[in-house]
Amino acid sequence: MGKKKVPSLVKDEKLIQKRREEMVKAAVTLFKEKGFHRTTTREIAKAAGFSIGTLYEYIRSKEDVLYLVCDSIYDEVRSRLQSEIVMDQPGINRLKEAIAAYFKVMDEMQDEVLVMYQEAKSLSDEALPYVLRKEIEMTAIFERLIQRSVEAGNLFLSEEEVNLLAHNILILGQMWTFRRWALQKSHSLEAYTQFQIELLLNGIEMNRKASKV
């Protein structure tokens, strides 16, 4: 799936996976609290339950931890999203459900999402593309769902507009976390979701239908 290979001195693949999971879990907690730069490798090792030497048996550099964290968060977002999406919905409802599911995942994974979007910029030029690709894949998921509604005659959108709409969905989901200091005081997730879906879909739908008539 186009993952970047992070080399390890340890050979046992099962063990690598296990240790990296512990490490990522510890790192996410710490990054949430104090950010990537203010977290030391020693703290990560300690929180993960092993020594600094052991940490470096499983990564080459601190940046590798950040990459593994981003990678892991994306994978979980995606996997939760896919398990939430109900595929038996007909037409445009499937898209609506998908948006609601995505917003729900964003809500549940607020801290992780914040960490990822705020720290990813510290990735090297070499690692960044791998993370951007994940974002592109997320966008593509919604592009496909939108496209299906277009093909079903539920939406009237050019290819360019399909792409923009997908980006909008993604960022409005992230906005729920980015601006939580403002939004989550005044709005419930349900109301927020309701509003955004209406804006993103009904609006356009009605608009174009109307203009076609």
Added chain:
Amino acid sequence: MGKKKVPSLVKDEKLIQKRREEMVKAAVTLFKEKGFHRTTTREIAKAAGFSIGTLYEYIRSKEDVLYLVCDSIYDEVRSRLQSEIVMDQPGINRLKEAIAAYFKVMDEMQDEVLVMYQEAKSLSDEALPYVLRKEIEMTAIFERLIQRSVEAGNLFLSEEEVNLLAHNILILGQMWTFRRWALQKSHSLEAYTQFQIELLLNGIEMNRKASKV
């Protein structure tokens, strides 16, 4: 206007303002390039044209520089925005123009906007609220514009929805910079603006009109 006071050892207020402007200009350039954490105070002082000792005559800590930078960028965004907004537009057009103006400012100040939103998290708990307040003020500008259209009968929105719509405008402007690696390849600023305005305003407008009938 609710600014945080950053103490200085120097008495001459004019001098303080001058030196801080030089310092912020230098810092923005450097933060753009390498981020806040990777930029050293020495580099900032040098780029600003004075010694490290002098830098510390005008701030107490590196974080003060970041605060001044954020503060300065907000002020410029706001000032550019206000000079762009044409106040003599009637009804909903004024809002549309304001959105377009805001997007234009975001486009022109891409690097600064990115710096601000990516590094502000490094501000201390003491300084952060001052920056958030700026964001709230920005939101309020759009809330007022939207409210006016509601009152003029051009839009049908509850108070809660007015607030959400304002947030949407802000974040969709920021999205043009956050996701420029994806958006600015495929879309022109004009097309992007056109699309978002239609989505944000016409959509809702038509929708509600239709549902009222």
Added chain:
Amino acid sequence: MGKKKVPSLVKDEKLIQKRREEMVKAAVTLFKEKGFHRTTTREIAKAAGFSIGTLYEYIRSKEDVLYLVCDSIYDEVRSRLQSEIVMDQPGINRLKEAIAAYFKVMDEMQDEVLVMYQEAKSLSDEALPYVLRKEIEMTAIFERLIQRSVEAGNLFLSEEEVNLLAHNILILGQMWTFRRWALQKSHSLEAYTQFQIELLLNGIEMNRKASKV
């Protein structure tokens, strides 16, 4: 022959010898390339074809590897030298042949010789004497050859001078490797050997003969 005993956890002497040969061969290659300090025990083990754990079954510390390397190089120098020396030469010619043979061995084993003389200083106070003794033995070989010429009336040298001449021979052979960056560009091994033999032997020989007359 006065070798230092390097303890091993393994009992089988044959195995010890085999493993240590592999280890020394690997280490020499690595030491040549990057020196003793920059070579890690892991690298030595890997290059030798076994695990780091196994390496430590046959030595107690990294320094033991260095000792074994020095020891092994000395043994090879000596063994090559002895196989080159033609013992059936009469009088002073036997000494000349021995010097030429020694220079030839130095030339063939340049890298090893450099490694040994540059890294031996890192040996502990405990191990160093064992290596120095080897150097003393090498000196003794030439002292004996010189002495024989003195006794045969080919050279006129005091005991002290015999010792100094032997040291001269050794160091002029090493010089061919130490200063190769200067010597090997401008001089062939043959010319170099020719010159040094003349200087070391004919010179003195003629000189004393002349002065005696």
Added chain:
Amino acid sequence: MGKKKVPSLVKDEKLIQKRREEMVKAAVTLFKEKGFHRTTTREIAKAAGFSIGTLYEYIRSKEDVLYLVCDSIYDEVRSRLQSEIVMDQPGINRLKEAIAAYFKVMDEMQDEVLVMYQEAKSLSDEALPYVLRKEIEMTAIFERLIQRSVEAGNLFLSEEEVNLLAHNILILGQMWTFRRWALQKSHSLEAYTQFQIELLLNGIEMNRKASKV
């Protein structure tokens, strides 16, 4: 004089020179004792009388210290040598005096000479040539002295032989330090010098004279 420039963060050139002298003095003492690799930068700073931070205001890396040490030792060897050489000696005696002076300097600076020749190999590929050039310059000094004796008809040597003889002089001086564990027990510096001068000069001289006759 073809020195490598070692950058410093400090601007005051006088201060740089002073601090570097302190640093080199401290480093030489430590390198003598435990070698370059076993000496830490903190130890050097402490022995020099300043903090680790200050040390790094005057160098970029530990290797810079080694370069400064080598550079400084060469400069002192050369300066001592030149102050010892009596220029009013006629003919071949000037060369003999020079050799004796050089051996005397080697004797006085034993520890420094050992440090330099044993650790110079740890210099980077970038710095090494600068040190080698110094050695070449030393060789050239003796080449010139020998050449003068050749031109005066005191020695009969080809250009190639002049070069080799100069190298011999250098290494026989160094040998007095390298092999001090053997030489300095059995021989006085005077006897050593006497023997080597005779070997290096009288030998060749007489030899060629004889062969010419």
Added chain:
DNA sequence: GATGAATGAGTGTTCATTCAT
């Protein structure tokens, strides 16, 4: 007010060595 040399706590990373399997 301005300077820049001095400081030292703190950071990422390495690597010889051990020991349970």
Added chain:
DNA sequence: TATGAATGAACACTCATTCAT
């Protein structure tokens, strides 16, 4: 005997901050 994962002391180097001049 052989393995290789685990360890943590140790290291080179950085950089925000101070303060004497």
